[in-house]
Amino acid sequence: MxxxxxxxxxxxxxxxxxxxxxxxxxxxxxxxxxxxxxxxxxxxxxxxxxxxxxxxxxxxxxxxxxxxxxxxxxxxxxxxxxxxxxxxxxxxxxxxxxxxxxxxxxxxxxxxxxxxxxxxxxxxxxxxxxxxxxxxxxxxxxxxxxxxxxxxxxxxGFPLMGVALFFLAYVFFGSWSGLPDVVQWKGASFQKAMSHLMLTTEGVYGVALGVSSGFVFLFVLFGALLNQAGAGNYFLQLAFSALGHLRGGPAKAAVIASAATGLISGSSIANVVTTGTFTIPLMKKVGFSPAKAGAVEVSSSINGVLTPPVMGAVAFLMTEYVGISYIEVVKTAIVPAAISYVALVYIVHLEALKMGMKGTSTMGNVQFLLGAIFTICISIVIAGGTLWLAGQIVTLADAVIGPMSTSVLVAGLLVAYVAAVRFAAQRDDLDTSLESMQHLPPASVILKTGLHYILPILLLMYLLMIERKSPGLSAFWSSCFMLVILLTQDALKAFFRGDGSKTAAFLHGLSEAAEGMIAGARNMVGLAAAMGVAGIIVGSVTLTGIGQVMAEFVEFLSGGNLLAMLFFVAVISIILGMGLPTTANYIVVSSLMAGVVVELGAQNGLIVPLVAVHMFCFYFGIMADVTPPVGLASFAAAAISGGDPLKTGFQAFFYSIRTALLPFLFIFNTDLLLIDVGPVKAIFVFIVALIAMLLFAAGTMGYFLTRSRIYESVLLVFCAFTLFRPDFFLNQIAPEFETRPATEMYTLAEAVPDNGTLRVRMVGESLEGDPIDARYLLPLGATGPDGVTRLMDSAGIEFREEEGKTIVDMVGFGGPAEQLMIDFDWEVVEIEVPAERPPQEIFYIPALLLVGLVALLQRRRKDKFDAEGAPA
Known part of the structure; x- marks a missing residue:
């Protein structure tokens, strides 16, 4: 409309x-x-x-x-x-x-x-x-x-079906003589194709559908039940009450509310409509154009899919495809998602400043940023502290009362729930009308009306993070708790208020629980179908080997350059994203391209962790609901705002540039994904990355302390790049590694610290006869008696000396070396050890000095304009 x-x-x-x-x-x-x-x-x-x-x-x-x-x-x-x-x-x-x-x-x-x-x-x-x-x-x-x-x-829609039909056509007609020799294969009979794709777990009934039936449904159901109980409106009103008085407050509230509902919603489109019905009209009322109001809501809503714990079902798929735990996936996703959201709030703030919006708050630019960061950090500390305390109580209960501890803790959770509902019953229920959003009570009052909605989320986080239960079991118990809330919250409120029929309230709760379960199931129809069809595509890739053909094609186009390769992978993801759901897009692109990026990175001397490549594919796949001309979230937002869908989509894409920047950065700087990063360094990485992303936002928006001149915007973007990748400049003046001869392998392996790795360069031939010249990280585990033992026990590999060369003699079945696809008779050319050089963080100093210079120039110009009464 x-x-x-x-x-x-x-x-x-x-x-x-x-x-x-x-x-x-x-x-x-x-x-x-x-x-x-x-x-x-x-x-x-x-x-x-x-x-x-x-x-x-x-x-x-x-x-x-x-x-x-x-x-x-x-x-x-x-x-x-x-x-x-x-x-x-x-x-x-x-x-x-x-x-x-x-x-x-x-x-x-x-x-x-x-x-x-x-x-x-x-x-x-x-x-x-x-x-x-x-x-x-x-x-x-x-x-x-x-x-x-x-x-x-x-x-x-047709796009996913069309992609599947393309792969099926290759399965049946790949032997056609009209195809180039490089892509031809022998073809498959109907019996062979159906056996592989429909009668085994290699195709439709493979990993993707298993994740859908085992994990995703329960998380979508949990979100639907939470929303049915009223949590979505609660988070929305809480965000508006806390931020509505700021410059462009409704837009900032839209970002925060979409972040909260994105945690429980499995659909960016539903997220747009749920929060956008309230946020977009209010954004327009304070001065945002229809296109910008819709774009803010779209950008906020798609970011909800980036945010753990659900991540649009991709978190669970990644555990299967990458072979890491769910906790590791959440850890890798948390920093990029957090800085992306803070940057979007900042973008909205800069947009409000550019348009000269006023708020009832006198908070300045720096005050706003520090306040936002402080609030986020305090929220994380409180949530983390609560989960840690719960874990300590469980440990103590296990020690004191043994088998009865679970029953006692469940009883404690129910007591906390009843107390929270009693607390909420002392106040009227929240008004869900649009008019009420303009006259909200203080945030502290709203917070008290829905504390019981936070309990099931904390339970989910506790089971996942502290108890380390499986995602499916965690979502099951959290959904059961949500059913208890839906069945009893109205009856308990009626009891505590002493008005209304408790029976009628319970029956209403029963109806709400059923509606929530129905909503969760119906939300899964398209996603389950997408998982099944994605299985056809993945099965076709494994049956025909077309993945290797496409990989060679992309490698040919990129000329062996890793950055060009990443660009082509991003373009493929975005093109597919114009019609495929995010999850299906991720499955297709990662199954085709992830291994190629890892291999090409190794050939370029860059060891790219597989999870980083999968996150890269996921981030570009998520642009599906934004990218014109098919971005459904943009169409939904335009229907509310009355704006042009294409203008809304392009504006949302501009706001989401920060999201598109991150994947390129964490391929080259895996610290952003907290890979092999300790707690102290993780905090440091988060702070630096956040500053860098805010500078990037200021540079691309053309506004910092005042409107930026072109050279100031360029400097801000340059400083952001330096903070994100200080190693880029250090590598120009001092090599990262120094080479040692292969004959020193055992000595170097023995000297590597506990759980360290040995970086080796190998040459050889693949099973297909293609030449290999790449670098590999051999895990060495705990220190051992000698290098030979560490390599065999931890990396699963043995070598032999032959005519002065170090040759791979044995690769352990299922071991790390085999998983790295190292083969027999490959030669170790050299060992690379970290070189002694200055710390890369030294480049933060000139970058921050440049930021200070830009700030000084803009402050002087702003003061001059303010004194003259002219617009800055």
């Missing part, structure tokens, strides 16, 4: 029904049938799906010995629910009826559910016939693939 541009901004009206349609078409399904049977099916089916997911995540199946399925069966049932709902909830065409479900759709939906779940109800037979499928297997597989692609098209 687009408002008449002749209307004043503050008169633009938002049609709530249209906004609901936007979210429905993108996330939950636009079908709204009028007949009772269809409505019941669309109500009960997602409810049963949610109950099923809670059941398989709970310990009950194993306790009761009933309803126990293996991973493959649970994935198939999960996909069956998604395919069925994709057909009945999403119309096939724009002309298809919204108010009824045609009979042919019912038939196709049932067939789709049956074929998608085929591996569940005939698992024993299919497993016996692995490699030699029966005719029925092939029919079910073929039908299942076609209907899965159609389900993805209905729920996500």
């Amino acid at each position: 687009r408002e008449d541009q002749t209307k004043p901004d503050n008169e633009a009206q938002v049609d709530d029904n249209n906004l609901e349609d936007i979210v429905a078409e993108a996330d939950t399904g636009a079908r709204n049938p009028e007949d009772a049977f269809s409505r019941r099916v669309l109500w009960y089916t997602p409810l049963v799906w949610a109950v099923y997911q809670l059941w398989i995540a709970s310990p009950l199946p194993f306790i009761l010995g009933f309803g126990v399925w293996n991973d493959t069966q649970t994935r198939a049932i999960h996909l069956g629910f998604a395919v069925f709902l994709a057909f009945v909830a999403f119309p096939g065409l724009r002309s298809s009826p919204r108010n009824r479900i045609p009979w042919i759709t019912w038939v196709v939906a049932l067939v789709g559910a049956a074929t998608a779940s085929y591996l569940a109800w005939d698992y024993a037979g299919v497993s016996i016939r692995t490699g030699v499928p029966s005719t029925r297997d092939l029919i079910m597989a073929g039908l299942g693939m076609v209907l899965l692609l159609e389900a993805a098209r209905r729920s996500l």
